[in-house]
Amino acid sequence: xxxxxxxxxxxxxxxxxxxxxxxxxxxxxxxxxxxxxxxxxxxxxxxxxxxxxxxxxxxxxxxxxxxxxxxxxxxxxxxxxxxxxxxxxxxxxxxxxxxxxxxxxxxxxxxxxxxxxxxxxxxxxxxxxxxxxxxxxxxxxxxxxxxxxxxxxxxxxxxxxxxxxxxxxxxxxxxxxxxxxxxxxxxxxxxxxxxxxxxxxxxxxxxxxxxxxxxxxxxxxxxxxxxxxxxxxxxxxxxxxxxxxxxxxx
Numbered sequence: 001x002x003x004x005x006x007x008x009x010x011x012x013x014x015x016x017x018x019x020x021x022x023x024x025x026x027x028x029x030x031x032x033x034x035x036x037x038x039x040x041x042x043x044x045x046x047x048x049x050x051x052x053x054x055x056x057x058x059x060x061x062x063x064x065x066x067x068x069x070x071x072x073x074x075x076x077x078x079x080x081x082x083x084x085x086x087x088x089x090x091x092x093x094x095x096x097x098x099x100x101x102x103x104x105x106x107x108x109x110x111x112x113x114x115x116x117x118x119x120x121x122x123x124x125x126x127x128x129x130x131x132x133x134x135x136x137x138x139x140x141x142x143x144x145x146x147x148x149x150x151x152x153x154x155x156x157x158x159x160x161x162x163x164x165x166x167x168x169x170x171x172x173x174x175x176x177x178x179x180x181x182x183x184x185x186x187x188x189x190x191x192x193x194x195x196x197x198x199x200x201x202x203x204x205x206x207x208x209x210x211x212x213x214x215x216x217x218x219x220x221x222x223x224x225x226x227x228x229x230x231x232x233x234x235x236x237x238x239x240x241x242x243x244x245x246x247x248x249x250x
């Protein structure tokens with residue numbers, strides 16, 4: 001006599017029930033964890049912005065953020081304005097600008113919609129001002145992104161780079177200090193024209209003494225990731241040029 005559990009219909013019903021149960025559990029977990037995930041993302045962005053303007057716990061050659069416990073207080077202390085910049089360089093204050101998703105804004109621009117450009121104005125304890133812009137691009141395998149701090153002349157004052165899936169020991173080294181610190185002092189403009197910064201293979205200035213050549217030395221074996229960094233800087237930071245021109249004219 002055939003058992004009920006031997007029938008194909010039983011297997012199908014059992015599978016459907018399991019899918020529904022697992023789906024319900026995943027939906028519940030996603031819903032319950034969403035506030036924690038959102039908070040972690042908020043803290044990470046604050047850490048990135050602070051790092052770019054030199055508020056970090058760097059020691060030796062290691063790149064280290066301020067702690068998640070310190071980040072909110074330090075962010076409130078050193079970030080004086082959060083702005084949303086338009087393509088014509090006009091800026092409006094928005095204290096939630098650090099929550100703007102750059103990836104989504106890039107997609108809006110591709111669809112012909114108005115893109116929001118977040119910009120953070122920081123000031124250190126010596127009164128020095130920093131303008132920190134988040135940018136995003138494509139590396140060898142997946143997304144890369146950065147927070148670049150500039151002065152009013154669009155000279156880089158600090159940067160933090162990160163990636164989703166670049167090759168360890170090669171492209172992944174964009175988040176190492178020896179690479180990130182090379183950008184400090186580099187000029188994005190040349191004779192009034194935006195040039196960006198090339199991550200150059202065979203750069204004639206490997207010690208990076210010339211800060212006006214619009215180049216930094218590439219990472220050996222990471223040509224495509226370096227090209228992605230160059231393209232990301234040129235594409236996204238160029239959008240802020242009208243803002244800085246307005247800033248200097250006011």
